Amino acid sequence: MDKVFIEGLEVDTLIGAYDWERGIRQCLRLDLTFAWDIRPAAAGDDLSKALDYAAVHAHVQQFAGAAQFELVETFAERLAESLLAQFGAPWLHLKVTKPGANPAARAVGVEIERSRP
Numbered sequence: 001m002d003k004v005f006i007e008g009l010e011v012d013t014l015i016g017a018y019d020w021e022r023g024i025r026q027c028l029r030l031d032l033t034f035a036w037d038i039r040p041a042a043a044g045d046d047l048s049k050a051l052d053y054a055a056v057h058a059h060v061q062q063f064a065g066a067a068q069f070e071l072v073e074t075f076a077e078r079l080a081e082s083l084l085a086q087f088g089a090p091w092l093h094l095k096v097t098k099p100g101a102n103p104a105a106r107a108v109g110v111e112i113e114r115s116r117p
């Protein structure tokens with residue numbers, strides 16, 4: 001299956017399990033890959049048949065703006081559900097990185113693959 005991807009998308013959200021994190025917003029970096037047959041869009045040079053990565057970006061920003069999760073796991077799981085339902089892709093891979101969460105590491109986070117039920 002073909003893929004449509006967005007790499008290194010940065011969003012601000014309320015995220016964290018510790019008390020000091022509940023009153024601030026932090027950056028998460030997202031790498032998203034969707035399974036998507038690009039041939040119909042390419043055949044007609046037609047955005048309406050493409051998985052519009054600008055629309056995906058807007059959806060992710062709105063989601064992150066409203067989210068208040070403690071764990072990156074919850075953020076990833078709920079965002080994956082929301083994206084699959086909204087855009088109708090059959091499958092996605094999502095990596096959520098929380099930069100700076102662990103000063104001893106370059107980055108920490110989670111990586112998931114989910115399919116549309």
Ligand SMILES: Nc1nc2c(c(=O)[nH]1)N=C([C@H](O)[C@@H](O)CO)CN2
Nearest residue numbers: 015016017018070071072073101102
């Ligand atoms: N597996 C996880 N471990 C931790 C998380 C998390 O979301 N998933 N979160 C924290 C804290 O919020 C930390 O990021 C603060 O720097 C600790 N461990």
